[in-house]
Amino acid sequence: MGMGWWRWLRWEAAAVLRAARSAVTGPGPERDAAVQSLKAAAAAALAWAATASWGAPLALMAPWTAVVLVESTVYRSVRSGLQQLVVVAAGTVIAAGAAMLTGNKMGAMVLALPITVLLGNYARFGRQGMYASTTALFVLAYGSYSLYDIGHRLLESVIGAAIGITVNALVFPPVHARSVRHMLYTLPRDSADLLHTIAEGLREAGDEGYTQEDAESWQDRARRLANAVTDLHTARGWDQESYRLNPGYRMRRRGRAAPPADWDETWDGISEHLKTLTRTLREAAPDEHDLAPPPSGALGLAADVLDAAGNVCEHDLHLLDEGPEEEREARRAADLDRAWEAHGRLKDSLSQLDGESSASLGGLVADMQRLLYALGPQLPLRSRAA
Structure with a gap:
């Protein structure tokens, strides 16, 4: 059994090295994945700098939104951005409402999480649906539910989405x-x-x-x-x-x-x-x-x-x-x-x-x-x- 695990680890390590070598030596799926990863990291850093500098109550929301919106296509980034803004807004409002009704975090979680998980399973939201419940958890963990805080969280999400979509669209926009x-x-x-x-x-x-x-x-x-x-x-x-929605379409050699x-x-x-x-x-x-x-x-x-x-x-x-x-x-x-x-x-x-x-x-x-x-x-x- 030990030898089997060792062979598996060696195979995985060799596969990782081959992928890294391919990303460095020439164009291909490996290089595309590396470029998208670097873009996501850059978008998250920019979103953090844009929101943390003016003391946002939950600055995590902006880089979190930005990093997940550097998608495989610009069109998908825009669509996912709209879905995520709706989901984040819903999760924030549901969590704040549950906290105001119950007056404590545990009661708010018991009330809010079933609703947000069910909302996240709605097919129209796709993969972004899962963020309804995670947003509710973030809101309840930070423990601030005023209208001012809710507005800031939505603003931070909008800023993060705008930065993520902009980076994906203007910096080596992905073409497959x-x-x-x-x-x-x-x-x-x-x-x-x-x-x-x-x-x-x-x-x-x-x-x-x-x-x-x-x-x-x-x-x-x-x-x-x-x-x-x-x-x-x-x-x-x-x-x-x-x-679709790709500004770099005409600039690419086809x-x-x-x-x-x-x-x-x-x-x-x-x-x-x-x-x-x-x-x-x-x-x-x-x-x-x-x-x-x-x-x-x-x-x-x-x-x-x-x-x-x-x-x-x-x-x-x-x-x-x-x-x-x-x-x-x-x-x-x-x-x-x-x-x-x-x-x-x-x-x-x-x-x-x-x-x-x-x-x-x-x-x-x-x-x-x-x-x-x-x-x-x-x-x-x-x-x-x-």
Whole structure:
């Protein structure tokens, strides 16, 4: 158990170092996160300086509001700011009213907190709803409920919101186009790498076959690819939102336009077929008992199919940079043809089998056929020649 914790800590430390190195060496999600963190800290410091200097009764409200409003987009900062001002005002008034009715902090908490927690669960307030109850706690802890104090707290919240939104809008206003392009690169690159890895594993397996550990590793990577498709959908939403109310929109270099959303649907299908394929491989592993493993000769043919399919994915990766040039399209089509030709040979080998091995090989043949159709909606060479 101790060694497991140590490995986990080492992995986490390595991941943190990689993220820090990426933030320093080049643009990307890591640098964007670092910039937003520094902006939030600067906004909080400015809000504190603006309110503490004239003796605000609860100067904490301003930096607290400012730091949470340096959001991922300017539009989200404005929307969250309006939500938070309503929530803070409601929490302040409810807490002050409860304190005046009960005359003590404990009674006021018992009365105010259920109301503010319920208010915070109202869907229209989103993530900002939780601040209704925390604001009430701050008000009750400081113990001042006069109209003067309530007005100051609302003013401090307004100042903090204004500073947070202004910093986010004017200092490197966030735009998420890079996140979309990063995910667009991730899908074909990681799909190609997974397909080549499986092909290499099947070739090296020999007569003994691949191991269950290999198959589980392939399946885990295929699951992560499916998660990357979800991340791509999310990134596109962030990208569209990041241009709303963004004063830096026209000043940003925009680069080549990203492929349309149809690209996402294509890779959604490819990732699902890879999940199915790796599940079949896991179920047919020699040390599993779900399916009998395919013969080693058939695994070599399957490796040829997957290798060529991996090359097709690599061509899709390069097309993101260099556009649909005829030469690249021709090489992609040639690799897809090779994949279909190897698939035809694999299908022929299926007809020569009988017994339990034919079930696992038949599953692999069907999974690969669906994958190839997703990579290119064209018929196998023999069918096209006919």
